[in-house]
Every structure is written in C-alpha cells, then in structure tokens.
Amino acid sequence: MEDTPQFGELKPPERILMGPGPSNVHYRVYRALATPILGHLDHEFMRIMDEICAMLRAVFKTANRLTIPVSGTGSAGMETSFVNVLEAGDKAVIGINGVFGERMADVAARCGAEVIRIDGEWGNIIDPNRVIDTLKKHPDAKVFAIVHAETSTGAKQPLEEIGKILKERDTIFLVDTVTSLAGCELKVDEWGIDICYSGTQKCLSVPPGLAPITVSEKAIRAMHSKKSKVQSWYLDLNMIERYWGEERFYHHTAPISMLFALREGLRIILEEGLEERFKRHQTVGDYLKSGITELGWRLFAREGHRLPMLTSVVLPSGFNDAQTRKRLLDDYGIEVGGGLGNTKGKIWRIGLMGETCRHKNVDAFLSALRDLDK
Amino acid sequence: MEDTPQFGELKPPERILMGPGPSNVHYRVYRALATPILGHLDHEFMRIMDEICAMLRAVFKTANRLTIPVSGTGSAGMETSFVNVLEAGDKAVIGINGVFGERMADVAARCGAEVIRIDGEWGNIIDPNRVIDTLKKHPDAKVFAIVHAETSTGAKQPLEEIGKILKERDTIFLVDTVTSLAGCELKVDEWGIDICYSGTQKCLSVPPGLAPITVSEKAIRAMHSKKSKVQSWYLDLNMIERYWGEERFYHHTAPISMLFALREGLRIILEEGLEERFKRHQTVGDYLKSGITELGWRLFAREGHRLPMLTSVVLPSGFNDAQTRKRLLDDYGIEVGGGLGNTKGKIWRIGLMGETCRHKNVDAFLSALRDLDK
Numbered sequence: 087m088e089d090t091p092q093f094g095e096l097k098p099p100e101r102i103l104m105g106p107g108p109s110n111v112h113y114r115v116y117r118a119l120a121t122p123i124l125g126h127l128d129h130e131f132m133r134i135m136d137e138i139c140a141m142l143r144a145v146f147k148t149a150n151r152l153t154i155p156v157s158g159t160g161s162a163g164m165e166t167s168f169v170n171v172l173e174a175g176d177k178a179v180i181g182i183n184g185v186f187g188e189r190m191a192d193v194a195a196r197c198g199a200e201v202i203r204i205d206g207e208w209g210n211i212i213d214p215n216r217v218i219d220t221l222k223k224h225p226d227a228k229v230f231a232i233v234h235a236e237t238s239t240g241a242k243q244p245l246e247e248i249g250k251i252l253k254e255r256d257t258i259f260l261v262d263t264v265t266s267l268a269g270c271e272l273k274v275d276e277w278g279i280d281i282c283y284s285g286t287q288k289c290l291s292v293p294p295g296l297a298p299i300t301v302s303e304k305a306i307r308a309m310h311s312k313k314s315k316v317q318s319w320y321l322d323l324n325m326i327e328r329y330w331g332e333e334r335f336y337h338h339t340a341p342i343s344m345l346f347a348l349r350e351g352l353r354i355i356l357e358e359g360l361e362e363r364f365k366r367h368q369t370v371g372d373y374l375k376s377g378i379t380e381l382g383w384r385l386f387a388r389e390g391h392r393l394p395m396l397t398s399v400v401l402p403s404g405f406n407d408a409q410t411r412k413r414l415l416d417d418y419g420i421e422v423g424g425g426l427g428n429t430k431g432k433i434w435r436i437g438l439m440g441e442t443c444r445h446k447n448v449d450a451f452l453s454a455l456r457d458l459d460k
Numbered sequence: 461m462e463d464t465p466q467f468g469e470l471k472p473p474e475r476i477l478m479g480p481g482p483s484n485v486h487y488r489v490y491r492a493l494a495t496p497i498l499g500h501l502d503h504e505f506m507r508i509m510d511e512i513c514a515m516l517r518a519v520f521k522t523a524n525r526l527t528i529p530v531s532g533t534g535s536a537g538m539e540t541s542f543v544n545v546l547e548a549g550d551k552a553v554i555g556i557n558g559v560f561g562e563r564m565a566d567v568a569a570r571c572g573a574e575v576i577r578i579d580g581e582w583g584n585i586i587d588p589n590r591v592i593d594t595l596k597k598h599p600d601a602k603v604f605a606i607v608h609a610e611t612s613t614g615a616k617q618p619l620e621e622i623g624k625i626l627k628e629r630d631t632i633f634l635v636d637t638v639t640s641l642a643g644c645e646l647k648v649d650e651w652g653i654d655i656c657y658s659g660t661q662k663c664l665s666v667p668p669g670l671a672p673i674t675v676s677e678k679a680i681r682a683m684h685s686k687k688s689k690v691q692s693w694y695l696d697l698n699m700i701e702r703y704w705g706e707e708r709f710y711h712h713t714a715p716i717s718m719l720f721a722l723r724e725g726l727r728i729i730l731e732e733g734l735e736e737r738f739k740r741h742q743t744v745g746d747y748l749k750s751g752i753t754e755l756g757w758r759l760f761a762r763e764g765h766r767l768p769m770l771t772s773v774v775l776p777s778g779f780n781d782a783q784t785r786k787r788l789l790d791d792y793g794i795e796v797g798g799g800l801g802n803t804k805g806k807i808w809r810i811g812l813m814g815e816t817c818r819h820k821n822v823d824a825f826l827s828a829l830r831d832l833d834k
Contacts, residue, residue: 089518090518090730090733091511091514091515091517091518091730092730093511093514093515093723093727096492096495096508096720096723096724098495098496098497098498098504098505098508098720099498099504100496101496101497101498101499101502103497103499105499105501107713108497108499108500108713108716110496111496111497116493116494116495116496117494118470119490119493119494119717120490120491120493120494121470121472121490122472122474122475122484122485122490123472123475123477123482123485123667124472124473124475125475125477125479125482125795126482126668127479128475128789128795129786129789130472130473131472134470134472137465137467140465140467141465141467143465144463144464144465157532157533157536157669158531158532158536158694159531159712159713159714159715160712160713161693161694161711161712161713162531162532162694162712164693164694165692165693165694189693192693193693195689196689196690196691196692196693197691285713287713293497293715293716293717293718294500294713294714294715294716294717295531295669295715295716295717295718315569315570316570317570317571317691317692318539318570318691318692319535319538319539319563319566319567319570320532320535320536320538320539320695321694336800337535338533338534338535338536339481339482339533339534339535339659339661339668340533340668341533341667341668341669341718342482342667342668342669343493343667343668343669343717343718343721344667344669344715344717344718346470346472347717349467349470350470353467356464356465356466359464412503415502415503421499421502426710
C-alpha cells in the first residue's frame with residue numbers, strides 16, 4: 087500500500103524515572119517480559135498464577151484467598167474495588183485530600199452511590215478522629231475509602247486507628263496503596279483493611295499494566311450479597327475469582343507477559359526482604375529531602391506525614407516549571423513529575439520507588455538541579 | 461520472614477500456540493517488551509503513541525481520529541465499546557451465535573440497555589437479511605452489534621450489506637474483530653463500521669493485554685451526547701481521547717511495555733503487507749482444513765463461512781477431549797483449544813494466527829495427531 091505508515095526501530099532514550107511512577111525496572115523483570123508466553127489455560131501457567139498470588143499475599147501481609155492482579159493499571163484496581171461492592175443507593179464515605187481521593191469519589195458516584203466526602207487539605211493527612219466521627223454519623227455506610235499514599239501530594243495517611251474501628255463494623259475499609267505497596271509498612275490483615283489495591287509501576291518496579299488487589303472475606307460476603315450485577319463485566323470479581331481459583335473458569339485472556347514480569351518483580355522484592363526494602367526507601371527518601379532542602383527548596387507535604395518514596399517540593403517563585411522539567415529530561419535523562427490539579431505549576435513530585443530508589447539517582451538529580459540553577 | 465514464599469527462576473516450556481489465542485510472538489516483539497521504559501508523559505513516548513495510532517489506522521483501514529489501544533485485553537475493548545455509547549433505556553440489537561455474541565449481550569445489559577437478540581445457530585452466520593429486517597423493526601436502536609470472527613465457533617460473519625444500511629441511519633454499527641483483525645479482510649470505513657475493537661493476542665501476534673479500538677465521528681457524536689456519565693471511569697473514552705489526543709491530559713498510566721510491543725507487532729504486520737498476510741492466513745488455514753479432513757475429522761463451521769485463522773473441528777465419537785489435549789501439550793508442546801459453552805467436549809478450536817500461522821506448525825500438529833491415534 088502506498089500510504090502504509092513506516093516507522094523505524096524502537097530506540098527510546100535512557101531515563102532515570104524519578105516521577106510519581108513508572109519507576110525504573112530491573113533487568114530480570116525485562117528478561118521475564120521477554121520470555122516466550124504460555125496459553126492462559128495452560129497448567130504450567132496456572133502454577134505461575136498460584137505463585138504470583140502467594141507472593142502478593144506476602145507483600146500485602148494478608149491471608150486473603152482472593153489476592154490477585156487485575157488485568158489493568160492501578161485505576162482499574164480502583165474501579166474493581168468499588169464496582170464489586172457498591173450499587174445504586176449505597177453510601178460511600180471517602181477521605182479526599184488529593185487527586186486520587188477525588189478520583190475515588192468519581193468512581194463511587196458512577197456506581198450510583200451517595201458519596202459522603204471528608205475533605206482535607208492537600209499535603210496533609212485526614213485526621214483519623216474526623217474519619218471516626220463521620221463514620222459514627224453514617225453507621226450504614228457500605229464503604230469507607232481512603233488513599234494510603236497520596237501520589238498527588240506526597241502525604242502518608244495513618245490507617246491503623248480507622249481499621250481498628252471498622253473491624254467491628256459492616257462498613258468495608260477500602261484502601262488505595264498504589265504508591266505505598268512494597269515501599270513502606272502496610273499490614274492489610276492486622277490493620278483491618280478489607281479491599282486494598284495497588285499498581286505495578288511504583289514500588290513493585292514492574293512496568294505499568296497490572297493492579298494487584300486483595301479482598302477480605304468480609305468484603306467477599308458484601309460482594310456476593312450485592313443485589314444487582316457488577317456494572318463492569320471486565321472487572322467482575324465474581325467471575326475473575328473463578329479463573330484465579332481452583333475452577334480455572336475462562337473469563338478473559340490474562341495478560342501473560344505482564345504476569346511473568348510481576349512474578350519476577352515479586353521474587354526480587356522477597357529476596358531483598360520487605361523490611362530491608364522499607365528501610366532503603368526511608369533512607370534514600372530522607373537523603374533526597376535533606377539534599378533538596380539544603381538547596382533552599384521547601385517540602386510540600388506536612389512534616390511527620392511525608393512519604394518516603396515520593397517527595398513533593400514547592401517550586402521557588404518565578405521558577406519555570408515546564409521548561410526546567412524538559413531540560414532535566416532532555417539534557418540529563420531525568421524525569422520528575424509536575425503538580426496535578428490544584429498544585430499544577432506549584433510543586434514537583436520526585437519519586438524514589440523500587441529500583442529507582444538509590445543514592446546515585448538522588449546524587450544525579452541534585453547535581454543536575456545545581457547545574458540548571460547556574 | 462520465615463513464611464516468605466520462595467519460587468525459582470521463570471522457566472516456562474516452549475509451546476506452539478495453536479489455540480484460539482494467544483498466538484506465538486515474534487522475537488522482535490519480545491525485544492520491544494524488554495526495552496527499558498519511558499514515562500507515560502515523556503514527549504518521546506508521545507511520539508511512539510502517535511506512531512501506534514497511525515499504524516492501527518492502517519490495519520483497521522480507517523481514517524478515524526479516535527483509533528487507540530485500550531489498556532486491557534479484548535474484553536476490555538468490548539466493554540469500552542458499549543459503555544461509551546449505551547445508557548439506561550437504550551436499545552441494543554445484538555447478533556448472537558456464539559460465546560462472544562452472548563458476552564456482548566451481557567455487557568450491554570449491564571449498561572441498562574434493552575437487548576434485542578438475533579439468535580443464530582452456532583457454527584453458522586447470521587443472515588444479513590434477518591439483521592436488516594430486525595433493524596427495520598427497531599429504527600430507534602442505539603447500537604447494532606455483531607462478532608466478525610466468532611472465536612467460539614470458527615464462523616466468519618459477512619458485514620458489508622449490514623454496514624451499507626447502517627451508514628444511512630443513526631444506529632451505531634459495533635463490530636468485534638478480536639480474532640479477525642490483521643488475519644482477514646476488514647475495511648472499517650468502507651464497510652461503515654462505527655466502533656470496532658480487537659485484541660493483541662490473536663492475528664496481531666502481540667501478547668495479550670491491549671485492545672485496539674477505532675471509533676467513527678458518528679459514534680463520537682453519540683458518545684458526546686450521552687446524558688449520563690460513562691459508568692466505567694477506567695474505560696471512559698471522553699477522558700482517554702484527551703490523553704491520546706493533542707492535549708495529553710493525564711488519565712491513567714499507560715501500559716508502556718505492552719505499547720512498545722504493539723508498536724513492533726504493527727511494524728512487522730505492515731512490513732509483511734496486509735494483503736500478503738491475509739493470503740498467508742487463508743493458505744495455511746486451508747492446508748490445515750484439508751489435512752485434518754483427510755484424517756477423517758469433520759469441520760464444525762459451515763462451508764463458505766469458515767474463518768481462515770481459526771478452524772473448528774468436531775471430535776470423533778468416543779474421543780477423550782481433555783486427555784488428548786493434555787498429551788498434545790505435554791508431549792508435543794502443542795496447545796489447541798477445547799469447545800466453549802454449548803460445544804464443550806464436542807469440538808476443538810485450532811488457531812493459526814499471526815506468527816503461529818505457518819505450514820510447519822500444521823505439519824507438527826497433524827503428525828502429533830497421527831501419533832496419538834496409534
């Protein structure tokens with residue numbers, strides 16, 4: 087055909103991925119991605135599926151049977167979490183202090199739920215006592231949802247007190263751990279979290295494309311007692327759990343290569359050890375925070391509630407956000423994230439997640455920043 | 461941790477993937493998968509996105525601006541197609557002669573639509589005149605949906621006559637080309653198809669995980685005039701088109717590695733040439749059909765309406781379906797598909813898609829079958 091588009095070899099430039107995700111990927115994960123695939127109903131593949139679930143349980147610190155990777159990115163994990171339990175007329179109480187809390191409210195409303203907002207200041211946490219008070223006023227809430235690590239602000243939400251209260255109630259405790267999983271302490275079972283989802287491209291250091299999720303028996307009961315069909319066929323856990331469970335009932339074709347990659351990423355995490363990995367994220371994150379404040383920049387998220395793996399900094403006045411980020415990217419191969427929503431043009435979000443979380447990357451970034459300031 | 465699960469190196473066995481998908485993957489696609497990633501908002505990545513869209517347009521034979529890969533498998537493409545145009549109270553006429561037509565009806569009903577079924581015999585087509593008559597009775601139908609290549613039966617549905625009628629009407633012509641795209645003739649614009657989705661793991665020969673979709677201006681108008689919000693946040697094209705379009709508005713993190721893979725898969729297809737590729741699928745498919753009938757097996761799909769890339773065969777009486785497929789897989793490394801739904805235990809589905817579609821694979825399969833029969 088004369089109008090056939092022709093493009094050359096794939097040759098992307100090398101990057102240090104210090105944005106809010108994706109993070110850099112270990113060569114072993116790339117090797118797994120490049121491994122010739124199996125069919126999604128092959129018994130050898132099913133063994134691999136079971137191994138992935140077992141490793142996800144270890145990373146989530148849960149014994150939940152229904153612990154699987156959803157076939158989409160983190161936002162598909164969010165949608166899966168809501169559509170499987172909420173239906174028209176349900177009440178959902180949602181803590182909102184950033185873009186991802188706001189997204190939760192949007193997703194819940196699309197399920198026909200009445201959303202009760204607990205709004206909080208961006209960069210700060212939502213006081214657990216406010217949450218507990220609100221939940222007392224709405225004992226019939228089907229779900230309480232909140233983000234553990236707000237990727238848009240860099241704040242880390244405390245969850246334990248809330249979980250302690252919700253363990254005794256019917257309200258489902260739904261938590262977004264897209265940015266926190268495998269980067270800082272998270273104890274799904276001990277903290278009483280009922281539905282917890284994440285993404286692969288942050289501290290798991292696997293390319294984007296899968297959303298690990300874990301669902302407690304309490305949440306499964308709510309799911310099974312839902313009157314209407316789940317509005318999403320693709321994300322309907324009633325069917326998906328039959329594929330990942332013993333029955334191996336065909337639902338949709340699993341994203342096999344991405345699952346190979348996730349398996350290898352999880353192996354690397356467990357080889358390092360979760361506690362060691364958390365310590366590394368804390369140490370390297372602190373190293374960045376002290377380095378950048380020494381350069382005169384101010385941290386955005388409130389002291390005492392800062393994420394180790396994502397540091398938000400306030401841009402100096404008169405600073406050219408877009409142009410400087412472009413120069414960092416083109417001249418130094420370093421990606422950082424700009425602000426989202428309210429904070430666009432006002433902050434940067436600097437990620438140190440998974441493989442990216444190394445002192446050498448902080449050094450390269452701070453040195454580039456000094457250069458650009460000349 | 462003492463209870464940390466430990467698993468060995470990823471070492472899946474080699475397979476000839478002759479099931480109904482996934483198909484085998486070219487080494488260049490694996491190399492693309494293993495290419496270090498970029499961020500999803502990197503301008504170098506956006507160039508790659510544009511290249512993918514241009515190549516998808518060539519493969520779909522369309523000029524549709526909104527031609528993109530959805531971040532999920534083929535079933536996510538199906539759901540995207542329905543949820544973006546249907547809402548409660550709409551009428552959807554659906555042709556159903558296999559599992560995937562049935563799935564369409566399920567997805568449309570979950571949108572709150574009234575589903576008007578045109579049921580047809582499995583293994584046969586649905587007579588276009590029946591479709592046209594039904595559409596005359598329901599001029600207010602928002603959507604008419606049908607499967608081009610029914611993966612559950614091996615039948616190929618003619619589309620041109622129906623498209624000719626629907627071009628003149630408001631009803632949206634929605635077609636599933638999961639198994640047909642890049643394996644046999646498909647002319648989205650010329651045939652008047654308004655929404656057309658596919659999957660990467662069939663004749664595109666890219667691992668499963670993405671769903672190419674193309675949407676006409678007529679369908680975009682319907683999408684924009686929908687009164688209620690799209691019930692799926694993750695699959696809401698109103699937002700997704702802003703990420704793939706000039707605005708580059710952040711929606712969700714794109715599955716970067718899979719997109720690298722799709723780009724390489726599309727390059728390989730266009731290097732071969734679509735017409736050459738269709739001819740290869742026809743020739744090799746015919747070679748299998750004549751080989752297996754020579755062995756005394758009967759073809760399931762009706763003569764004149766058989767897919768080139770997926771051959772359905774009736775199992776001889778007394779044949780042990782599960783055990784023979786397991787032996788084919790374990791002893792010969794060959795995967796074929798069993799029947800789905802009504803045809804479970806009664807037919808096999810033998811795929812020759814994309815890279816798998818080679819004479820040598822047919823020879824290996826027929827020879828294994830002769831062996832097993834001894």
